[in-house]
Amino acid sequence: MDEAAIHGILSRLLMAGTLPGSVKLGEHRLAEIFGVSRERIRKVLHRLGHERLLEIVKNRGAFTIEPDLREGRVVYEARRILESGMAAHLADNLTEAQIARLRQHVDAEADALRSGDQPTWLRLSAEFHFLLAEMTENPIVQRQAHELISRTLMLVKRYETTAGSACGCEEHRAIFRALAARERGKAVKAMHSHLSLVETRLRPTICVEEGPSLEEVIAHEIAVYREANGAALMAAG
Amino acid sequence: MDEAAIHGILSRLLMAGTLPGSVKLGEHRLAEIFGVSRERIRKVLHRLGHERLLEIVKNRGAFTIEPDLREGRVVYEARRILESGMAAHLADNLTEAQIARLRQHVDAEADALRSGDQPTWLRLSAEFHFLLAEMTENPIVQRQAHELISRTLMLVKRYETTAGSACGCEEHRAIFRALAARERGKAVKAMHSHLSLVETRLRPTICVEEGPSLEEVIAHEIAVYREANGAALMAAG
DNA sequence: GGCGCTAATTTTGTGCACAATCGCTAACAG
DNA sequence: CTGTTAGCGATTGTGCACAAAATTAGCGCC
Numbered sequence: 001m002d003e004a005a006i007h008g009i010l011s012r013l014l015m016a017g018t019l020p021g022s023v024k025l026g027e028h029r030l031a032e033i034f035g036v037s038r039e040r041i042r043k044v045l046h047r048l049g050h051e052r053l054l055e056i057v058k059n060r061g062a063f064t065i066e067p068d069l070r071e072g073r074v075v076y077e078a079r080r081i082l083e084s085g086m087a088a089h090l091a092d093n094l095t096e097a098q099i100a101r102l103r104q105h106v107d108a109e110a111d112a113l114r115s116g117d118q119p120t121w122l123r124l125s126a127e128f129h130f131l132l133a134e135m136t137e138n139p140i141v142q143r144q145a146h147e148l149i150s151r152t153l154m155l156v157k158r159y160e161t162t163a164g165s166a167c168g169c170e171e172h173r174a175i176f177r178a179l180a181a182r183e184r185g186k187a188v189k190a191m192h193s194h195l196s197l198v199e200t201r202l203r204p205t206i207c208v209e210e211g212p213s214l215e216e217v218i219a220h221e222i223a224v225y226r227e228a229n230g231a232a233l234m235a236a237g
Numbered sequence: 238m239d240e241a242a243i244h245g246i247l248s249r250l251l252m253a254g255t256l257p258g259s260v261k262l263g264e265h266r267l268a269e270i271f272g273v274s275r276e277r278i279r280k281v282l283h284r285l286g287h288e289r290l291l292e293i294v295k296n297r298g299a300f301t302i303e304p305d306l307r308e309g310r311v312v313y314e315a316r317r318i319l320e321s322g323m324a325a326h327l328a329d330n331l332t333e334a335q336i337a338r339l340r341q342h343v344d345a346e347a348d349a350l351r352s353g354d355q356p357t358w359l360r361l362s363a364e365f366h367f368l369l370a371e372m373t374e375n376p377i378v379q380r381q382a383h384e385l386i387s388r389t390l391m392l393v394k395r396y397e398t399t400a401g402s403a404c405g406c407e408e409h410r411a412i413f414r415a416l417a418a419r420e421r422g423k424a425v426k427a428m429h430s431h432l433s434l435v436e437t438r439l440r441p442t443i444c445v446e447e448g449p450s451l452e453e454v455i456a457h458e459i460a461v462y463r464e465a466n467g468a469a470l471m472a473a474g
Numbered sequence: 475g476g477c478g479c480t481a482a483t484t485t486t487g488t489g490c491a492c493a494a495t496c497g498c499t500a501a502c503a504g
Numbered sequence: 505c506t507g508t509t510a511g512c513g514a515t516t517g518t519g520c521a522c523a524a525a526a527t528t529a530g531c532g533c534c
Contacts, residue, residue: 027486037519042486046280050287059486059525077326078377085322088425089314140315144381185422188325264516274489279516296495296516 001034005225007044013221014053014064015150017157021066023214025054033218051147069204072155076199079148080192083129086136086145087175087191091184098135099180105131106169106176113169121169126153128172152198159202171197238271242462244281250458251290251301252387254394258303260451262291270455288384306441309392313436316385317429320366323373323382324412324428328421335372336417342368343406343413350406358406363390365409389435396439408434 013019025045031038049056055063067075094102105128112121126149133145171194178187250256262282268275286293292300302308331339342365349358363386370382408431415424 026484028484038486039518039520047287050284060527061486074375074377077373077375078381081322081326081373081375081378082319082381083322084325085318085320088321089318136314136318138311138314138318140311140385141318144315144319148377263514265514275516276488276490297497298516 001036003040003044006034006036006040007047009218009221009225010044010048011051011053011150012224013217014048015153017067017154018217019064019214021064023064025062025064025214027061029214030218033215034222052151067151067154067158069155069159069202072152072159072199072202075148075151075155076195079152080195082141082144082148083132083191083195084188086132086141087179087187088184090132090135091179091182091187094135094179094182102131102135102176102179106173109169109172122156125169125172155202156198159204160198238273240277240281243271243273243277244284246455246458246462247281247285248288248290248387249461250454251285252390254304254391255454256301256451258301258305260301262299262301262451264298266451267455270452271459289388304388304391304395306392306396306439309389309396309436309439312385312388312392313432316389317432319378319381319385320369320428320432321425323369323378324416324424325421327369327372328416328419328424331372331416331419339368339372339413339416343410346406346409359393362406362409392439393435396441397435 027038027041027045030041030045034041045054045062046056048054049062053065055065057063065071105124109121109124109128112118112124129149130146133142133149136142171190175187175190175194178190264275264278264282267278267282271278282291282299283293285291286299290302292302294300304312342361346358346361346365349355349361366386367383370379370386373379408427412424412427412431415427
């Protein structure tokens with residue numbers, strides 16, 4: 001298990017938001033769970049801290065962050081700023097192939113929503129924004145957008161009322177339509193209002209529901225990783 | 238000399254663009270220069286790599302990046318996307334006090350330009366964009382903008398023809414005027430065209446001019462740091 | 475019984491030594 | 505003369521051991 005793998009597993013785990021806030025991620029404990037040396041965990045932890053996926057307190061260790069709604073406001077504001085700019089750029093530069101790809105994605109979202117497949121829809125819903133970031137074909141923007149979207153995923157998983165999520169699909173379609181028509185102003189507006197609406201859907205639910213232990217959660221995530229990795233290896237070989 | 242200090246010194250050094258590209262920053266060598274252990278340097282180097290201020294090659298070490306014009310295109314595109322979004326946001330949300338502050342800054346830029354004080358003007362010119370980022374009052378946007386602007390500083394210092402720089406002042410004023418008038422569309426346009434113009438001013442000068450040695454450059458930077466730090470200490474005490 | 479202080483324990487931070495890897499050079503074969 | 509390979513030197517990566525810091529538990533005192 002190399003550094004990249006551990007980083008991937010932990011970052012996915014943190015983005016999923018399955019852990020409550022302020023959970024201590026002890027170096028020694030993680031080292032035992034992953035079966036690697038403490039230094040390797042240490043490096044990964046500091047990197048995750050730099051990516052703002054957890055909080056590093058000097059001489060105290062790493063803690064999962066409680067993404068409170070106050071911080072949520074900041075993240076969504078940042079997304080409105082960045083993704084509005086992205087929308088403007090994309091409206092001017094999308095190729096026909098990219099537009100087709102977007103249409104396909106929005107349709108898939110609608111399908112998942114109609115069939116009541118909520119996990120799939122949730123995933124596709126996030127991927128829509130990742131997809132837009134990719135289409136800028138700008139690695140810097142991609143990284144910045146990735147970081148922001150990751151952080152909102154934690155928020156959504158924790159605070160969003162599932163009922164409210166349902167209406168998001170039409171908003172994505174509105175963005176798509178404006179982009180496809182290359183109407184810059186309309187695309188920016190659609191993106192802006194979409195992100196504002198998602199933000200308003202966050203409810204301060206007092207969720208202190210206790211999940212399984214850290215060991216179990218990570219074990220599951222490792223299993224998922226091995227599965228995906230195995231599949232990739234088969235495809236490659 | 239703690240980690241933060243070393244990071245600050247090196248990041249300022251790299252942003253200044255005084256070093257040519259592909260200069261090797263050996264861990265042992267830097268450790269000796271700063272008079273600290275290799276591990277501390279190591280940590281800082283990796284962090285700087287993560288911030289894309291230098292390049293880390295596995296088993297090879299850290300190298301200053303040659304900010305070639307190809308990469309410059311990407312950075313400026315990212316800035317157009319992000320700072321256009323910022324301009325739109327600011328046009329809607331600036332306070333009167335902030336507008337006054339901006340006016341003051343633009344005037345200072347004009348003064349510096351008129352009096353031919355090029356170093357000051359160059360600094361103010363960059364600070365204009367930092368100032369706009371600050372005024373979003375959004376720490377995430379501030380960090381992202383900071384990273385982008387830092388990277389362009391390297392480019393400008395290296396590739397921009399000094400003669401061409403002179404016309405940038407009016408562009409900043411145009412942005413300011415649109416923001417002050419709260420004309421969102423105009424502000425976005427002004428920002429977009431400004432960043433495009435700056436980019437076109439970059440010339441592929443074949444500058445292989447050899448500067449002083451790494452030791453000398455860093456020694457100078459350390460002196461600057463101590464001076465600033467000393468002043469801060471005096472003000473604090 | 476509550477509060478504050480101290481000591482012990484646990485956890486992170488750091489320096490050091492060794493191992494692994496890479497590039498370079500030189501020698502040898504074709 | 506050129507291309508390839510093996511050995512060497514240098515530099516980074518990693519595990520380990522120790523040091524520093526913080527939390528907690530225990531104890532005495534008010």
